[in-house]
Amino acid sequence: MKPEDCAAYVDAAAALAGLDLRGPRREAVVVQFSRIAAIAEFVMQHELPADVEPATVMRHD
């Protein structure tokens, strides 16, 4: 996600989630979200076999 896309996404998603990001808080959240987006992109690049299911609860039994 490009930085400008991050800012647009944050505005749209915050509105959907009912979060008030007016004022300087918006910029701080965009910075944080951009960081998460970069990290998530690294995760998304990893190709996984189709039969790998999400580990919703990390039970070992």
Added chain:
Amino acid sequence: MTDRGLESGATALDIAAAVREGRVRAVEVAEAAIGDIRRRDPQFNSFTEITAERALAEAAAIDETRAQGRPLPALAGVPYAVKNLFDVAGLRTLAGSKINRDCAPAAADAVLVARMRAAGAVLVGALNMDEYAYGFTTENSHYGATRNPRDPSRIAGGSSGGSAAAVAAGFVPLSLGSDTNGSIRVPASLCGVFGLKPTYGRLSRRGAYLFAASFDHLGAFARTSADLARCYDALQGADAKDPACAPRDAESASPALEEGIGGLRFGVLGDYFSRMASKEAIEARDQVTEALEAAQPVDLPEVERARASAFVITAAEGANLHLPDLRARPQDFDPHVLDRFLAGALIPAAWTLQAQRFRSWFRARVLEIFREFDILIAPATPWSATPIGQEMSELHGQLLPTRANFGLLTQPISFIGLPVVAVPVHRAGSLPIGVQIIAAPWKEALALRVAAWLERKGAVSAPVAGPV
């Protein structure tokens, strides 16, 4: 702790033996601990509440049991304290927040607090932490920073910073904390004490304020491996009301502590775990591996992606838990966590699902490695304790944000719920730093056995912090 038959900094087992043998009364131990906390803790800020009335009542009940000639439980008369995210009947469960001050006091003890009580331990207070456990430094804007007893100008680590500091300072021989991405192992490393993060699902979390449910573990701190094992044994047991708690019987760790390390296969985690560790962290790891004569290097696959996945899932789960307050009263959050929670609330499902699928993949690969090894060894933190307020720290020539990166070496391990004992390495003229003794799922006893062996060899130790 008390001058009635016990030296300062007595271990839990020393205290329990002294109480059992009638050399000291539990009430005397509790009074001494409370007095010590009141006198000295203002310089460390590890406690947010002292539960004197409850402690004296619990201690009096122990003394009464002994007076009646009835047998005493394993931790009878041992003072301990809990991170303030554990429910304690009659107290508000702050979880490091301002917001939770508005909650009603807990109606009952958390399961692990109840188990400590059943084991005879005496609760003397609640301990400081990062707000909602989202941090590695315990620089809490509402309750102040907890200062490291080894050097009060430095952080204690977090998020269970108060728990580690209280044990390092000698206020209590045992404390309870939680570990989501490293919140037991990081402060144990920085404060120079032993910390146990059991297998995910081993200990009941019921009655503890969660952070990111699929990562949240409860565990303990101590100054000896024997105390840690005895505490862990007291905490074990299934709990059908905690959906993550596995239906397993308790597997006592204490009886096997003296068995040694013969026949165990050790692997030393390299690559990422060396690149993300400072020289002092590597030296501490080497001190442990040399004592164990462990030289076999092991690389976990895709560790950086494991850490990245843990980061994404934690942000999403943590934010989801607090969404109503993020909408209604964002101004009441600690500024250190607010922006991360808000950003986490916006994470699209595709990212968390991919991260959770990667989690399954990574777990399978790591379990394959445990076919060849019994114990894996890695540094616990990239650095020893940094100065309070330090924003950036240097790692191999690169400046990294301090607060976000203290979990670099712990996150990939808790991501798949492996049990870990953080053992403290003390070197002359240096701050302590910890090393992770990592075992396969449900093998806590093995990790504790290795910790006990290292302690007997003198490679690791956790003395009470000296006067400051």
